[in-house]
Amino acid sequence: MNRDTVRAFLALTLIAVVGSVVGCGSGGSTSNPPPPPGSNVQPIVVNAGPAGASLGSNFNSVNVAFTSVTLCVPGSTTKCQTIDGILVDTGSTGFRVLSSALTLTLPQQKDSSKNPIAECLPFVSSTVWGSVKTADLTITGEAASSLPIQVIGDPNFPTIPSACTIFGPPQDDLASFGANGIIGIGVFGQDCGGGCATSGASNPGLYYTCPPTGCVVTTESLAEQLQNPVILFAGDNNGSLIVLPSVSAPEATVSGSLIFGIGTRSNNGLGSATVLTVDPSLGNFSTTFNGQTFTDAGFIDSGSAAIFFLDSGTTGIPECADAPSFYCPPSIIKNLMATNVGTNGANASVSFDVDNADSLLSNVNNSAVPNLGGPFSGNFDFGLPFFFGRTVFTAVEGKNTPGGAGPYQAY
Amino acid sequence: MKMCRPCGDFSLKSRIRRIAGIALLALALPFPAPASLGGDMTTVQADQVRMQGTLRSTSTQAYTVHEIQAPNGVAVREFVSPAGKVFGVAWQGTTQPDLRQVLGTYFDQFTQAVQAERSRHPGHGPLSIQTPGLVVQLGGHTRAFAGKAYVPQMMPAGVRAEEIR
Numbered sequence: 001m002n003r004d005t006v007r008a009f010l011a012l013t014l015i016a017v018v019g020s021v022v023g024c025g026s027g028g029s030t031s032n033p034p035p036p037p038g039s040n041v042q043p044i045v046v047n048a049g050p051a052g053a054s055l056g057s058n059f060n061s062v063n064v065a066f067t068s069v070t071l072c073v074p075g076s077t078t079k080c081q082t083i084d085g086i087l088v089d090t091g092s093t094g095f096r097v098l099s100s101a102l103t104l105t106l107p108q109q110k111d112s113s114k115n116p117i118a119e120c121l122p123f124v125s126s127t128v129w130g131s132v133k134t135a136d137l138t139i140t141g142e143a144a145s146s147l148p149i150q151v152i153g154d155p156n157f158p159t160i161p162s163a164c165t166i167f168g169p170p171q172d173d174l175a176s177f178g179a180n181g182i183i184g185i186g187v188f189g190q191d192c193g194g195g196c197a198t199s200g201a202s203n204p205g206l207y208y209t210c211p212p213t214g215c216v217v218t219t220e221s222l223a224e225q226l227q228n229p230v231i232l233f234a235g236d237n238n239g240s241l242i243v244l245p246s247v248s249a250p251e252a253t254v255s256g257s258l259i260f261g262i263g264t265r266s267n268n269g270l271g272s273a274t275v276l277t278v279d280p281s282l283g284n285f286s287t288t289f290n291g292q293t294f295t296d297a298g299f300i301d302s303g304s305a306a307i308f309f310l311d312s313g314t315t316g317i318p319e320c321a322d323a324p325s326f327y328c329p330p331s332i333i334k335n336l337m338a339t340n341v342g343t344n345g346a347n348a349s350v351s352f353d354v355d356n357a358d359s360l361l362s363n364v365n366n367s368a369v370p371n372l373g374g375p376f377s378g379n380f381d382f383g384l385p386f387f388f389g390r391t392v393f394t395a396v397e398g399k400n401t402p403g404g405a406g407p408y409q410a411y
Numbered sequence: 412m413k414m415c416r417p418c419g420d421f422s423l424k425s426r427i428r429r430i431a432g433i434a435l436l437a438l439a440l441p442f443p444a445p446a447s448l449g450g451d452m453t454t455v456q457a458d459q460v461r462m463q464g465t466l467r468s469t470s471t472q473a474y475t476v477h478e479i480q481a482p483n484g485v486a487v488r489e490f491v492s493p494a495g496k497v498f499g500v501a502w503q504g505t506t507q508p509d510l511r512q513v514l515g516t517y518f519d520q521f522t523q524a525v526q527a528e529r530s531r532h533p534g535h536g537p538l539s540i541q542t543p544g545l546v547v548q549l550g551g552h553t554r555a556f557a558g559k560a561y562v563p564q565m566m567p568a569g570v571r572a573e574e575i576r
Contacts, residue, residue, distance in 0.1 A: 064535065087535070091552035122507040124550050125525050125538040166509040169522050178535065184553065191553055195505070201463040201482040204506035281484075281505060282555035301552050304536030308550055313573040324539040325528065376537040376550040378576040379557055383536055 038141020040236045040260040040268065042067055046244070046368040046384065047253040050085030052174045060367050061178055063305040063384035065242070067258060069095070069183060071104055072136040074146050079104060085180035088242070088258055090394045090409075091301030092184030093191040094226030095137055096121075096128060096150040100173060101180035106133040109148055111218060115211045118157050119150050119226070120164035121191065122206075126171040129164050130154045132207075137229050139183070142260050144232035148224060152177065161215045163205060182303070183229065185240050185258075187283045187407035189397055190225040197221050231396055236261025238399035239406060241268055242302055246389030250366035254388075262393055263402035273393055273410040275403040276342030283407060287380040288339045288347075297379040298340050300392055300409045304383030305369075307352055308376035309338070317354060319375060326357035326374040338380060344404070348411060350382065447515025448560055451495045461512060462487065473567045474498070485556075487513055490575055492567045499561035499575040507556045514560055517545050521560070546572070 044067045048060035068084035081104045083097060109117045109132040117132040131154040137144045153172035160170060171177045184191065192206050199219050207220035231237050237260075244256035261268045276285045279296050287298035289310065306326060312319050320328035332355040341347045354373035361369065370385050386392070395406030403410060459466050462481035469476050478488045484505030492498050502508045511518045524540040524547070537550025549558030559575045566572075 093553055121553070122556070124536060124552075124556070125529070166511045167507045168510060169526050176529070186553060188554055193505075193554065195484060202484075204483045204485075206506070283552065284555055297557075299552055299555065301536065303552075304550075306536060308537040311548070311573060313571055319539065319541075323528075323531070324541040325537065374537060375539055375548060376557075377548050377559060377573065379537075379550060381537055381550055381552075 040141060040265060042140040042258040042260070043255060044088050044242070044244075044258050045253060045255045048365075048367050049178060050174065050180050060364055062361065062367055062369055063372060064178065064367070065244070065256070065258075065302055065384060065387075066179065067139070067183065069181075070138040071097070071102075071106070071149075072138070073104060073106060074134055074136050076136075083180050087179040087182040087303060089182050089184045089301070089303035090186050090242070090392070091299065091303040092123075092182065093186050093188045093228045094150065094184045095135075095147060095181065095229055096130075096152050096184070096226075097181035098172070098174060098177060098179075099130065099151050099153040099155060102151060104135070106135050106149075106151070108133055109224065111209045113209070113211070115209045116157075117218070117220065117224070118154075118208045118210050118215055119206055120161065120167075120208060121150070122167035123171065125168050126176070127160075127164055127167040127169070128152045128171055128177070129157070129160045130172070131157050132224075132226070139229070139258075140260070142230075142233045142236060144227070144229040147229055147232055148226050150226055152181075157210060157215070159214075161208060163217065164208075184226075185228060185230050185394060186301075187278055187394055187397055187409065189228050189231050190222050192220070192225050194222070196225060228396055230260060231399065233260060236264045236268070237396075238262050238264065238401045239393060239395035241391055241393045242387055243391050244384075244387045244389070247368050247370040247385075249370070250360055250363060251368045252365050254368035256387075262395055270393060270401070270403045270410060271391075273391065273403075274342075274346050274348035275344065275393075275395075275408050275410045276340055276346055276348060277344040277404070277406075277408040279343055280397060280407060285343065285409070286341045288341060289337075289380070293341075294378060294380060298338075298382070299380070300382040300386060300394075300411070302384055302387060302392075304381050306357075306372040306374045306383050307354070307385050308374045308381040308383060309379070311375040311377040314377075315375075317373070320357050323357060324375070326361075326372065327354050328356045328358055329354060330356070332356070332371065340380075340382075342408065344408075350386070352386065447513055448489075448497055448500050448517050449562055449565070450497050450515055461509070473570050481508075488576075490561070492565065496565055498565035498567065498570075499559065501557075501559035501576050503557040505554050505556075507558075514547075517560070517562075520545055521547055 044065045065088040070082045072080035130152040205217045208215040209218035239262040317327045353371045355371035393410035395408045397407040399406045464479040464481035485508045487502045490499035540547040547560040
């Protein structure tokens with residue numbers, strides 16, 4: 001699917017979603033303040049992704065939810081660019097865009113000595129390196145002004161510092177990153193937190209200042225760090241929810257919604273969802289499986305392609321011979337049962353199935369793949385297949401909602 | 412297991428529960444720290460010095476675990492065989508550890524395997540690598556990472572891969 005087709009599809013989906021919201025969302029509670037202007041519903045689509053994002057020659061994107069955002073030069077309404085193929089990620093914080101997808105010239109963030117700031121962020125098995133710039137970001141009717149963002153693979157910062165090669169190989173182009181950018185809307189307000197704002201051994205070393213002599217680790221205040229875009233919205237700024245339909249068999253395309261705010265309008269209430277508050281340091285809850293509790297080891301991450309849990313030795317489910325990142329049971333294993341327990345003591349069970357990844361991925365045209373599982377020793381990562389047929393809420397740390405203060409996840 | 416910053420009593424209790432029956436050897440500095448994966452005890456203290464961490468060591472009959480808790484929120488556990496070789500490492504924390512340091516001479520093999528795996532198979536999220544001489548599993552999300560690596564040929568008899576965590 002080419003980029004124009006994706007854009008046209010997103011536009012059609014937007015019309016459909018907005019239409020449905022107008023049709024059913026007009027009867028808000030009289031006790032709530034009037035909703036802010038503009039839609040809070042953004043269409044998302046699980047599909048093959050932007051052309052060129054195929055991770056190798058044999059596969060399209062699998063279980064990645066894409067959306068589009070508009071970036072503008074701060075304060076401008078004309079120097080703007082809409083970018084599609086943006087990965088929707090509840091497992092990270094901050095907006096990042098590939099340099100190759102960015103045509104705007106955005107202002108560079110600088111330190112007090114006027115030296116440019118860059119960031120080295122570890123992802124699970126890789127590193128992204130690039131400059132920190134400032135943009136006005138708009139997504140559906142929501143706007144985050146003067147948002148610090150990262151430009152991955154910025155050609156003005158071509159040399160990755162040696163200290164930034166310690167987390168694994170770089171992902172700095174479309175083929176390796178698999179998306180034009182990523183919008184991190186997880187439970188944290190900033191991508192690093194207090195550690196990066198202090199000097200010394202407690203600083204994890206994500207932010208760099210780049211004088212002409214070369215980039216070195218620096219301190220970065222909370223406000224200067226990459227922000228969760230949601231917290232900069234004028235309203236609907238306490239979190240978000242993702243809605244995707246049930247998927248019973250692999251499909252090429254599945255569309256859903258990313259809705260901003262929790263309990264701020266008639267279309268984003270918690271309903272019967274269970275609020276699982278998470279550890280404020282790690283952002284994890286606990287998970288019980290087969291009578292064993294894995295403390296602080298569970299999370300819900302739309303940016304993970306499967307439900308990754310435990311290992312073959314513990315579950316008895318074999319890994320795929322040619323792809324050890326996924327499980328390959330001889331036949332589907334139905335109704336595996338886990339119970340997620342928040343730090344607030346609330347618990348919510350999850351029943352899920354795991355099928356043979358080789359079979360599930362045999363048709364490379366299918367990008368929305370249910371029942372995909374894989375190992376993650378001692379942990380539970382409820383990735384995108386968990387979202388199929390659910391409404392999943394992510395509340396940001398320190399933000400109040402009708403279900404209590406974040407950070408929490410709820411479903 | 413909780414691995415937070417700073418690590419509190421809860422973490423210690425749960426760890427002690429998990430390793431019930433294991434002798435607690437030492438809780439204090441200074442103590443010789445093990446080297447990277449595949450290394451031996453002769454290059455001791457390098458990891459601990461680099462991580463500016465505190466060290467706790469526990470032993471079973473099959474191996475000794477040296478756990479380094481660094482002030483940047485990362486805990487690394489290094490599994491040392493009776494022959495003095497680091498056959499496995501596991502880590503957890505608010506950022507990734509220095510994988511070049513933790514994996515040592517296996518880092519380049521790891522990097523190549525990651526790139527090969529990602530190019531052959533789709534998807535973001537946790538990643539597992541299984542080569543004849545190196546097994547790596549890693550995952551997590553921003554501000555919460557976990558992973559492990561071991562060399563199958565160096566595993567002491569009777570030790571299961573699940574114990575490395």
